[in-house]
Amino acid sequence: MKTRDCLKTKHGKDLTFGSEEKKPTTFPLGSLPCQFWIIPSILGSSILYILSDDHWETISAWIYGFGLSGLFIVSTIFHTISWKKRHLRTVEHCLHMFDRMVIYFFIAASYAPWLNLRELGPWASHMRWVIWIMASVGTIYVFFFHERYKLVELVCYVIMGFFPAVVIISMPNRDGLLELVAGGFFYCLGTVFFKSDGRIPFAHAIWHLFVATGAGIHYYAIWRYLYRPDTVEAKTSR
Numbered sequence: 276m277k278t279r280d281c282l283k284t285k286h287g288k289d290l291t292f293g294s295e296e297k298k299p300t301t302f303p304l305g306s307l308p309c310q311f312w313i314i315p316s317i318l319g320s321s322i323l324y325i326l327s328d329d330h331w332e333t334i335s336a337w338i339y340g341f342g343l344s345g346l347f348i349v350s351t352i353f354h355t356i357s358w359k360k361r362h363l364r365t366v367e368h369c370l371h372m373f374d375r376m377v378i379y380f381f382i383a384a385s386y387a388p389w390l391n392l393r394e395l396g397p398w399a400s401h402m403r404w405v406i407w408i409m410a411s412v413g414t415i416y417v418f419f420f421h422e423r424y425k426l427v428e429l430v431c432y433v434i435m436g437f438f439p440a441v442v443i444i445s446m447p448n449r450d451g452l453l454e455l456v457a458g459g460f461f462y463c464l465g466t467v468f469f470k471s472d473g474r475i476p477f478a479h480a481i482w483h484l485f486v487a488t489g490a491g492i493h494y495y496a497i498w499r500y501l502y503r504p505d506t507v508e509a510k511t512s513r
């Protein structure tokens with residue numbers, strides 16, 4: 276029963292990637308930049324864990340590590356399965372959904388260290404939870420409407436990506452802001468290619484390249500400004 280739900284809408288429309296020609300054209304090459312990031316993201320997350328001085332830093336390292344590594348792992352599994360086992364349509368479709376759901380958690384996880392470890396305004400304490408509610412709502416949306424309203428999907432990602440920034444830019448200590456903006460810029464630019472599959476050659480691979488670059492910049496900022504031992508100003512009171 277789940278199989279049918281997964282593949283068809285109630286109107287009987289096949290939801291497996293919308294249609295065959297809309298499938299990203301560069302499998303499994305598409306996720307190559309992300310495949311390269313799996314090991315570094317696990318190692319990088321371990322470094323943050325080792326550098327953690329207290330409870331909050333440890334929790335944030337776990338959350339961020341799971342979000343970062345999870346994104347690359349899920350993306351790689353999805354692209355590999357799609358390439359190798361195209362006859363497994365149900366698995367492929369569910370993984371495609373999972374690939375999209377994990378983006379919401381990745382965005383939340385990317386913000387978590389800043390919201391947990393930086394001294395921010397009174398709204399920050401709410402935003403710590405709001406981001407996870409947003410990620411959950413996004414996940415539910417993907418579950419029910421995956422690939423149905425593609426523009427809405429994109430708008431949801433953009434809102435999720437920008438909304439917590441309202442709190443982040445209010446932080447008195449602005450170290451790392453430049454890197455956060457730079458990483459966000461790469462993600463935003465990447466969405467142009469994300470939406471251009473089939474029109475621009477290797478668009479999906481380029482999208483992944485932008486994601487990998489944005490994630491790399493954000494990791495650097497988190498490591499440098501929130502975890503590096505000599506970053507005295509980052510070790511503010513929670």
Ligand SMILES: [Zn+2]
Binds near residue numbers: 305350354479483
């Ligand atoms: Zn992809």
